[in-house]
Amino acid sequence: MPKIYTKTGDSGTTSLYDGTRTGKDSIYFDVLGNNDELTSRIGLVYVLMKDRSDSLDISNILRNIQSTIQDINSNIAKAKVTISEDKVTELEKYIDIMTSELPTLTKFILPGENFVDANIHMCRTQARKVERELWIMNQTIEIDKVICQYMNRLSDFFFTLARWETHNFIIPQV
Numbered sequence: 001m002p003k004i005y006t007k008t009g010d011s012g013t014t015s016l017y018d019g020t021r022t023g024k025d026s027i028y029f030d031v032l033g034n035n036d037e038l039t040s041r042i043g044l045v046y047v048l049m050k051d052r053s054d055s056l057d058i059s060n061i062l063r064n065i066q067s068t069i070q071d072i073n074s075n076i077a078k079a080k081v082t083i084s085e086d087k088v089t090e091l092e093k094y095i096d097i098m099t100s101e102l103p104t105l106t107k108f109i110l111p112g113e114n115f116v117d118a119n120i121h122m123c124r125t126q127a128r129k130v131e132r133e134l135w136i137m138n139q140t141i142e143i144d145k146v147i148c149q150y151m152n153r154l155s156d157f158f159f160t161l162a163r164w165e166t167h168n169f170i171i172p173q174v
Contacts (some may be wrong), residue, residue, distance in 0.1 A: 017079040027137045028076060034133060035073050038126040039066045045123060048116045054168070058161070060096060065154065072147050076137075083146045091153040098164040105163070113166045120165060124158035127151055 008014070012022045014029070022028055042062055050059040074081040111121035131151040133145050 017074065017077040020078065027133065027141075031076050031130060031133045031137055032073050034126065034130045035069050035076075036129045038123060038130060039069050041119065041123045041126055042069075042173065045119050048119060049165075052169070054096060056097060057070065065157075072150070075144060075147060083144060083150055085146055085149075088107050088146060088153050091150070091157045095153070095157055095160045098160045102160075102167050104161055109159075109163065112171070116169070117162045117166050120158050120162040123153065124162065125153050127155040127158060131155065 009024065012024050014024055015070065016022055016028065042065060046062040046066075049062070052058070055079060068083065068087055071081045072081055075083065113120045134148050134151060137143055137149070
């Protein structure tokens with residue numbers, strides 16, 4: 001097995017997929033690193049929810065989201081990977097299904113009804129952070145608009161998932 005370390009990044013630069021050496025302080029690596037953090041956070045939510053029986057198969061949805069984020073990172077790193085508009089539509093479908101099972105939202109939501117809900121909200125805020133960075137990056141480097149749409153919808157997905165989780169898996173106190 002080859003060594004995990006190459007020492008090529010010891011001087012503060014690293015390569016994008018196309019071989020371009022870029023400073024580790026570049027917006028590229030802010031976006032890539034924050035997306036990596038997001039997939040790790042999603043991994044925690046996956047572990048917390050994977051043994052549940054639910055109508056949507058949330059575990060599978062979360063794994064698909066992680067894969068899509070990896071594809072987004074490949075695109076950002078200049079690999080020839082595209083994100084289909086179907087991915088945005090798919091998130092909208094899940095949001096609509098969960099929303100149809102929820103009462104009307106009438107008050108501000110505070111994260112932390114339980115450990116799962118709190119971690120889903122961490123995914124939501126991390127997705128928003130990545131979205132903001134993508135728009136900053138887009139000022140100098142053109143970003144595929146579908147990627148920005150996906151990240152916007154992803155934070156909406158996590159907001160709705162947190163509500164859905166709280167509604168379906170927390171027993172109200174009487």
